[in-house]
Amino acid sequence: MDGTSENLIEIIDLKYSRGSRVIFEDLNLTIKRGEITALMGPSGTGKTTLLRLITRQLVPQQGAIYINGVDIATLTQQELYQLRQQFGMLFQNGALLTDLNVFENVAFPLREHTKLTNRLIRHVVLTKLHAVGLRGAADMMPAELSGGMARRVALARAMVMDPEILIYDEPFVGLDPISMGVIVRLVRRMNDALGITSIVVSHDVAEVSTVADRSYLISDGKVAASGSPDELKTANSEVVRQFMHGMADGPVAFHFEAPNYAEQLLGRDSE
Amino acid sequence: MQQTRSVEIGTGLFVLLGMSALFFLTTQTTGGEKFSAVETYEVEAHFENIGSLKSRAPVAMSGVTIGRVTSVSFDPLTLDAKVMLVIDSQYDQIPDDSDASILTSGLLGSQYIGLQAGGSETYLEDGSEIYFTQSAIVLENLIGKFLVNAGSGGD
């Protein structure tokens, strides 16, 4: 596999369990360079776990993950840290460092990994903050920011090292329509303007569909469906249909496992 | 992480405070070590009764501390108490027939060794022994003597 193939990330036959719970089994997935790929699925399918597997914070039991043609299982600690500098990650709740102000939070990777002068750092940080529209908030502390603003700062931080891959972990959760619109716009713009690859993990079908080039629906530890958002909307599979159209009952059952209803009610009454 | 001036100053002050506290403790609470840095020579003395004399008790001459007791032990050969003491080397002209007594500082204070100068032309040096010693005054013996005297004199 050469390093300039159109598949930036390839996941092959991935198996991962935590304890006795099997989370992924025979998972196969490719992320194409320059695209926005969405990973969707019902709650609890382990989407965040998958991100951790990609960044090798977790190690799979079986299967391989190739990034730029290199099997990440073969990397040394040093190389792994180099690799992680190629990723920018936006966490669900921003995960800003609470004892630093906005400017310092965005500057953090630069201070840790580069020896840039303060002037250059200032330049880069302010540029990134401007890109997300928060240059004026540089002196505020994370506690003073609204959810949407915190997430935008986190995005600026994720971008500050000009990474090749941007990963968004549930970026739309808990935002009002305006903030959500802002984030959606930023995801698309960043990807196209900077020529990077984006992975969006989300279960917000509506928003994701407006932004993704390609979507994977992960259910029961496997890929249940893949394709462009339109293809998924018109898919035949029951699993896909329930998810994409938000139906209350289907393969993912409405009722949690419980004993027989009549028996339970009557049994108690007769006591 | 930004290093604010106040944090640096605060830490500096804290460390200074801590170090001066440590310095204070080592110098002001301890006493015995004044002689460890100084050159000393060792001398031996035997007493019938050492009373409550302890090691590190001062050795004084004319009221001035010139040394200290380093060890107190029972001598199985002479069947009395063997006291080892060190004297500051600058006092090297103490006659070797000097008198060593166990005295009490104040009325109920701790005990120390007082040296009374003799008249000899030879001096104490490292390894010498002080032959003229006076044991500690034990209260019971004193009272006993008093009663005997009172009894025999007051008829």
Place this chain on the structure above:
Amino acid sequence: MRALIRDTYDTVHEFVRTFGAFQLFFLRLLRHSPRIVMRRPGLVVTQIYNSGALSLVIIMVCGFFVGGVLGLQGYSNLARFNAEDSVGAVVALALLKELGPVITALLFAGRAGTALSSEIGLMKATDQLSAMEMMAVNPVRRILVPRFLGGVVAMPFLVAIFTCIGLFGAHIVSVDLLGVDVGAFWQQMQASVDINDVREGVIKSFVFGVVVSLLAVWEGYNAIPTAEGVGRATTRTVVISAIAVLILDFMITAVML
């Protein structure tokens, strides 16, 4: 019966395993320490401030009153033997060898130890540690080592300050309030205390500093990342620190006697 044996075995097994992990954690922190001190001393300085300078108030206030009560108790009990003059010596020995290191360690665990555990636990719960890992910054080096070293450096100084203020408090109580002769106070002390007593106190304060800081950082790092989990980790820091300090105190005293 079989269940009881099984449970006991499991508990012991778990305890030994955790203890082993704890030791390895300690070694890991030690391994990263030299480089952090050389390359990012600012981080350590900030933590010395947080653990040391910010604990000064509680240490000094408690030190003063512990010294004061020692002066009171010492005087009243020694007076039965007509030995009030020795109160200086008694207080100094008690503070230097035992109460200084132990009480300071317990107060430190309560104030600085809990602050460390909750801070680190919260960072874990809000994904800050994960975020750092993702940004290729090792959170052990960046967050844990400076906090550990800060505590280790701060403790001996706090003990020294506690002991000094304690002596001062005892002095005020016994000399100024109860009429012990000021000369006798210091004389008796200097005659009875020697450098080995001070050394014992310093060694204890250093050991306690290491243990309490290590426990605080460990509990925070291993906290369950929920609000309840962080709270529990903080409580555990104090409880286990207290037990460890007192057991170690006994062991060190026995060895040094």
